Amino acid sequence: MNHNRNNQPFSIHFLLSISASKIRTPLNLHILLPHRFVQILTIGFIPEFQITNEAMADSATAPPPPSPNHIVPPILAPPLPTKPAFTFPRRPPIRVTSEFDSDSSVFFHKISCKFHEKLAKLKFSFQNHTNGDIVEPQVSFISKHLSIHYDVEDQNALLKASLEVGPRLQLRAVHDVKAQQGELLMVANLAEPGYALELSSMVPSVGMPRATLKFPLGKVSVEERAEEELRPTLSINGILKGQILNGVYTAQFMDEDLKLRYACKDDEMSFIPSISLPSNALSFAFKRRFGPSDKLSYLYNFDSNFWSAVYKHTYGKDLKFKAGYDSEVRLGWASLWVGDEVGKAKTAPMKMKVQLMLQVPQDDIKSSALMFRVKKRWDI
Structure with a gap:
């Protein structure tokens, strides 16, 4: 190995082997070195490359690599939106309903809106005739546990409240401010599904509370009724339902009247006879469906024709x-x-x-x- 102070180029020979065409091509690389380095540097290096047609096409169309001295600008994140110092609350949606009946020539209007995420509703309703007079204006505040209905003309308020004491017990109250009267109601759901016991009493109390027992086949109510110059008597009212053959029977009794009804139905026809005792008033209803869009109903009373x-x-x-x-x-x-x-x-x-x-x-x-x-x- 000889040293020389003059700068001389030297060659590095690469032998590229292309397996696709079996051609060996020498590659010459000339590098100018300073005089203090080795004058001649020999490297024996033969790399093996496999070049396919696809790779050749990509290399022909590929853009040149970026310059190492090129600086890519950094990607800046978009600025976060600034929140205003004060925002006005969003207005709740307002619903306006108007109804007109030509028979009575009266307009009925109702304006309502829900607020506090639909926890309560404020409603204003009134009627007006064709001459423009406004009658029966009312303002109502309705929520799950408290409702206030105020009559502007009578200057009276009706209060309704409910309270859930437990999973099976609920208390309800209704009070008329002007009349100084109301009602208290207690509803207790029993252990069995479909069974409930209700106790209600008028305020101020005029007798024993009314008791109602509800069950899957109906309900029975017992209350005390006071008549003039007579002792208070117990009144039993109720409804019983059941199924016989292909129909459902219903027995409704109130005081001394009993009404029996039987309804036999299928997809196309219904036959419903009923009788009231002790008046023996007999009637029957007949319904016939001719298709999904057509239906005929007929009712006949035998006592009055x-x-x-x-x-x-x-x-x-x-x-x-x-x-x-x-x-x-x-x-x-x-x-x-x-x-x-x-x-x-x-x-x-x-x-x-x-x-x-x-x-x-x-x-x-x-x-x-x-x-x-x-x-x-x-x-x-």
Whole structure:
């Protein structure tokens, strides 16, 4: 190995073996070294590479590597949003419901809103006639355990409260401020499901509390009734239900009256006879369903020979047509409901329910009347 003070280039020979084409290609690398280093440096190095067509295509199109002197700017995180020093509370949603009945020519309005995460509701309702007079304004505060209903015209308040003493005991109270009267109620759920005992008493008390026992087949109530110039007597009222064959019987007794009813039903037909004792008033109801959209109902009273019939046809969920006749008042009628008849306005299309009714008296057809009822709700 010889040293030389002059700078001379030297070569490093690499032998590249390409297995795909079996070609050995020498690679020459010239490096200029200072004079104080070795003049000639020999490296025997033959690397083996396998180059495929795919790799060659990638290397041909790949961009050149970045310069080592290039500095990549750091990625800065977006600034966090600053919270305002003071925020106004969000306004609770307000619901406005208006209803008009052409028969009485009276508007009924109700404005309500829920607040404190729907824990309570504030409601204001009133009626007004077509001449603009406002009548029966009422303000109500309704929550789970306390409700206050205030009548502005009478300047009276009705208070209702409930308290859960335990998992099986609940206390309820109703008080009329102006009349100074109320009612106390205690409900105790027994160990068996479907059984409950209720004790209620008027305030101020006028006798023994009324006791009601509820069970899966009905309920029985016992209360004391005071009559003039007579001793107080016990009155027993109740309802009993049970199943016989393919029907359900119901026995309802109140004071000295007893009403027996039996309902036999299937998917297409219902037959419901009933009798009242001791008056022996007998009646029966017949219902026939002709399909999922058509139904006919008929009721006949044997003691008075009065009867009534109603035909109903539904067009989907929100459209219903009904027509009927009542022999007791000698009146024929037909009505069209837009929106669920028994549902609320919020479930109807456009949150609006409309009823059109035509009444035709049998004795005076010229006095027929067309009436309508509209109920609309707005969410503000």
